[in-house]
Amino acid sequence: MSRILRRSLVPVLLGVVLGGVFAFALSRVLDSVVKGHSRRELVEKLERLSPEFEEDLRTLAHPVERIRQAARQAGARVTLIAADGTVLGDSEVSPERLEQVENHASRPEVLAARRELVGFGARTSATVLEPFLYVARRVGPEAAPYGYLRLAISQNQLDLIEAPFRGTLYQVSLAAGLLVGLLVFAIRQRHANDLERVRAGVAEATAGRHPATPAGGSEETQEVFNALARFARLVAKEREGREKARLLARTVFEQVPVGLLVVDRTLALLDANPAALALLRAPAGAPRHALVDLVRDPETLRLFTAGIRGETSSDETAVLRLGGEISPEQVLEVNVRAVPHGAAAGEPAAVGVVRNVTERERTETMRRRFVSDVSHELRTPIAAIRAAVETLAGESDLPPDIARLMSILERQSSEMEALVSDLTDLSQIESGAVKLAIEPIALRPLLLSVVRDLAPAAETRNVTVAVEAVENLEIVGDTRRLSQVFRNLVDNAVKFSPAGQRVDILAEGGMPIGPGRASPVIVHVVDRGIGIPRPEQDRIFQRFYRVDPSRAKAVPGTGLGLAIVKHLLILHGGTIRVDSESGKGSRFTVTLPAAVPRDVALERTKETS
Amino acid sequence: MKEHFFEKLESLRRQLIGMGAEVENQIRLAVEALVESDATKARKVIDRDKVIDQMEIKNDEDAIDLLATQQPVASDLRLLVSALKINADLERIGDHAVNIAESAERLSRFRPFKPWIDIPHMAEIARGMLQESLDAFVRKDSALALAVCKRDDLLDEKNKSIIRELLTYMAENPALISASIEIMSVSKNLERVGDLATNIGEEAIYIAEGEVIKHNLQPNRGAEAAPKG
Numbered sequence: 001m002s003r004i005l006r007r008s009l010v011p012v013l014l015g016v017v018l019g020g021v022f023a024f025a026l027s028r029v030l031d032s033v034v035k036g037h038s039r040r041e042l043v044e045k046l047e048r049l050s051p052e053f054e055e056d057l058r059t060l061a062h063p064v065e066r067i068r069q070a071a072r073q074a075g076a077r078v079t080l081i082a083a084d085g086t087v088l089g090d091s092e093v094s095p096e097r098l099e100q101v102e103n104h105a106s107r108p109e110v111l112a113a114r115r116e117l118v119g120f121g122a123r124t125s126a127t128v129l130e131p132f133l134y135v136a137r138r139v140g141p142e143a144a145p146y147g148y149l150r151l152a153i154s155q156n157q158l159d160l161i162e163a164p165f166r167g168t169l170y171q172v173s174l175a176a177g178l179l180v181g182l183l184v185f186a187i188r189q190r191h192a193n194d195l196e197r198v199r200a201g202v203a204e205a206t207a208g209r210h211p212a213t214p215a216g217g218s219e220e221t222q223e224v225f226n227a228l229a230r231f232a233r234l235v236a237k238e239r240e241g242r243e244k245a246r247l248l249a250r251t252v253f254e255q256v257p258v259g260l261l262v263v264d265r266t267l268a269l270l271d272a273n274p275a276a277l278a279l280l281r282a283p284a285g286a287p288r289h290a291l292v293d294l295v296r297d298p299e300t301l302r303l304f305t306a307g308i309r310g311e312t313s314s315d316e317t318a319v320l321r322l323g324g325e326i327s328p329e330q331v332l333e334v335n336v337r338a339v340p341h342g343a344a345a346g347e348p349a350a351v352g353v354v355r356n357v358t359e360r361e362r363t364e365t366m367r368r369r370f371v372s373d374v375s376h377e378l379r380t381p382i383a384a385i386r387a388a389v390e391t392l393a394g395e396s397d398l399p400p401d402i403a404r405l406m407s408i409l410e411r412q413s414s415e416m417e418a419l420v421s422d423l424t425d426l427s428q429i430e431s432g433a434v435k436l437a438i439e440p441i442a443l444r445p446l447l448l449s450v451v452r453d454l455a456p457a458a459e460t461r462n463v464t465v466a467v468e469a470v471e472n473l474e475i476v477g478d479t480r481r482l483s484q485v486f487r488n489l490v491d492n493a494v495k496f497s498p499a500g501q502r503v504d505i506l507a508e509g510g511m512p513i514g515p516g517r518a519s520p521v522i523v524h525v526v527d528r529g530i531g532i533p534r535p536e537q538d539r540i541f542q543r544f545y546r547v548d549p550s551r552a553k554a555v556p557g558t559g560l561g562l563a564i565v566k567h568l569l570i571l572h573g574g575t576i577r578v579d580s581e582s583g584k585g586s587r588f589t590v591t592l593p594a595a596v597p598r599d600v601a602l603e604r605t606k607e608t609s
Numbered sequence: 610m611k612e613h614f615f616e617k618l619e620s621l622r623r624q625l626i627g628m629g630a631e632v633e634n635q636i637r638l639a640v641e642a643l644v645e646s647d648a649t650k651a652r653k654v655i656d657r658d659k660v661i662d663q664m665e666i667k668n669d670e671d672a673i674d675l676l677a678t679q680q681p682v683a684s685d686l687r688l689l690v691s692a693l694k695i696n697a698d699l700e701r702i703g704d705h706a707v708n709i710a711e712s713a714e715r716l717s718r719f720r721p722f723k724p725w726i727d728i729p730h731m732a733e734i735a736r737g738m739l740q741e742s743l744d745a746f747v748r749k750d751s752a753l754a755l756a757v758c759k760r761d762d763l764l765d766e767k768n769k770s771i772i773r774e775l776l777t778y779m780a781e782n783p784a785l786i787s788a789s790i791e792i793m794s795v796s797k798n799l800e801r802v803g804d805l806a807t808n809i810g811e812e813a814i815y816i817a818e819g820e821v822i823k824h825n826l827q828p829n830r831g832a833e834a835a836p837k838g
Contacts, residue, residue, distance in 0.1 A: 266620070267623070268619075283748065283750075285748075286747070286748040286750075287747065287748060287749070289619060290619070290622075290623045290626070292623050292626035292627055292630065292747070293626070293747050293748075296626060296627075296629065296630035296633060296740075296743065297630065297634070298630050298631050298633075298634045299634075301627065301630060
């Protein structure tokens with residue numbers, strides 16, 4: 001409503017102003033029409049009256065009574081003026097005062113009448129002090145006029161004539177002005193309606209609906225609406241596509257059996273799918289503003305914090321154990337992926353993927369327990385068999401056939417014992433039952449003792465083993481377990497070396513690199529044997545993996561040695577790597593943390609005690 | 610201005626829960642270090658306490674800043690006041706974790722003279738109470754908080770029975786006295802953790818209900834007290 005008021009304000013003002021302009025112009029026209037008419041009337045009257053006063057003018061008489069009579073007849077003031085300008089009579093001036101009236105020879109209407117028979121003038125009369133319209137006429141011949149007859153009517157009298165016209169004139173003007181204003185308003189309104197229709201159409205179109213073309217719109221509106229209809233179709237198509245994609249994404253998000261947690265860079269929880277809520281045992285109706293409302297495990301939270309900064313790799317996981325007092329114990333594995341561009345708060349910065357690995361964990365535990373139980377149970381009978389076989393084999397008077405069979409028994413039972421012992425070791429290491437007795441160890445003596453232990457085997461194969469190690473190299477670890485590591489590695493190197501070749505053991509590193517820190521110790525075990533084909537190199541550290549089944553028969557072994565080595569090194573915080581080329585030999589590289597330089601180590605023990 | 614306040618309040622709430630998570634973990638690691646005689650793990654717990662102390666200071670400053678500058682009312686005020694108390698409680702629990710870890714460090718030098726049964730059980734209860742009191746705080750779940758408060762008696766009972774048992778050991782074999790005293794201290798610390806978890810539970814109820822249940826655990830106390838005026 002107020003919009004209509006606002007819109008009509010300008011037209012109304014315009015109407016009033018235009019009305020005023022019209023009224024002014026028309027009143028000027030009216031004025032001139034009325035004046036012209038009066039002048040013509042006065043001239044006619046003068047024509048009629050002048051013969052009557054010709055005689056009086058010639059004799060310079062003062063016909064007072066006739067002048068008054070003429071004035072009444074003409075309805076105007078009558079003045080009789082002699083040729084020299086002396087006033088002989090005036091209908092408005094008494095005869096006694098005639099002498100005081102000034103000479104009229106210089107009056108503009110008189111001067112004009114002398115030249116052109118009739119003369120006009122308009123001014124305020126000096127005699128009666130009123131605005132007058134004057135018309136004078138010459139009487140007598142042009143060369144020697146007898147005098148002049150003058151008629152005058154008051155302006156006020158003219159205004160009285162105009163007055164009735166003027167009222168009508170103002171009304172008409174105002175009406176005309178308002179009409180124009182109304183017209184302007186109507187045009188404006190029409191345009192505004194058109195615009196309003198277009199606006200509604202655009203609103204419809206942006207919502208993807210077909211805009212209804214309005215009835216009675218202009219051709220331009222029609223064209224605009226055609227364009228809008230095309231636009232609406234585009235919008236609808238685009239929207240449909242996006243809605244489908246959104247629905248698909250939502251469906252996947254909600255149905256996928258993997259828990260998904262979406263967080264922003266402040267770790268506010270933006271979204272969590274039903275699987276995540278179920279896995280994390282979030283009660284219905286519990287608040288979910290922040291990640292900490294669902295997960296409070298510091299390890300998992302740290303992983304998310306790292307994930308937001310893009311510092312996690314896809315295989316980095318946190319393991320969440322949910323207690324089992326009421327519901328069964330559950331093991332969850334969480335890993336976090338950074339979302340690119342999630343810079344602002346409220347935007348996804350990382351997605352946490354929660355998987356239920358309870359079953360996997362349980363199977364793994366069962367496998368470990370089974371292996372550990374079986375190997376434990378096998379130890380005793382095998383030890384008994386070994387003892388019996390050794391006793392029998394010691395007999396000197398065995399028939400040759402029996403002696404051959406006895407040697408097979410001896411060899412196979414010893415291999416079986418090694419296998420069971422390896423299995424026991426591995427299962428203990430994997431289950432975390434192995435406790436390391438960590439202490440500083442001098443590396444060189446350790447390596448030399450390993451070589452000494454393996455000397456008989458090396459001699460049998462005609463392989464020499466050389467140790468090259470810096471004198472004071474120290475590492476930290478469990479002596480027995482690290483001996484096992486190097487024994488396995490050197491034993492392998494000896495086993496796979498052709499006769500007459502050399503196996504090298506090189507140790508280096510352990511240099512101080514700052515206060516209380518030393519570079520890791522690196523030990524290489526190098527053989528010049530058959531080598532390991534590249535595709536197999538990653539798999540040799542898996543349990544029971546043997547590179548070549550045919551070769552496996554030639555060289556005895558359980559396939560567990562390297563798996564044990566790898567696990568023991570992980571327990572020590574070390575690593576192992578292999579570089580090898582088929583037919584040329586292998587180089588196993590072990591890295592172990594160096595012992596802290598002596599003086600610093602002493603300080604630290606003081607600090608803690 | 611108001612939005613800013615809620616943002617800060619939410620951030621304080623998150624910090625507090627994060628600190629709770631850290632403290633929960635400390636208790637777990639300290640008891641693990643004890644049971645596994647793992648001095649390295651114990652040392653980690655002791656070192657980690659610095660982080661918790663820093664968290665406490667930050668939470669304290671943030672809460673006081675909000676109290677001073679925003680003059681919160683009603684539930685916001687309750688949350689802030691409780692946050693201050695929970696913050697202090699959590700810090701104390703962190704200190705108890707350190708005490709347990711220190712005992713673990715010292716005990717790792719002794720040969721275990723009896724299997725670990727009661728202490729891990731107590732630790733399980735104390736940790737469960739802490740966890741559930743934090744859950745109750747997160748979810749504004751007063752029923753859960755009340756359940757936590759009631760479990761405290763169990764812990765007190767356990768503590769007493771452990772002390773009695775250890776006293777008999779000490780009487781029989783004076784060589785076990787120093788180890789026994791360490792174990793007693795662990796037991797005492799766990800009992801204190803339970804008390805502090807109870808405090809947190811009480812604060813959770815205060816936040817949820819706006820009712821003080823301190824020093825009285827009757828759930829319908831408010832209704833009974835009303836007629837007396």
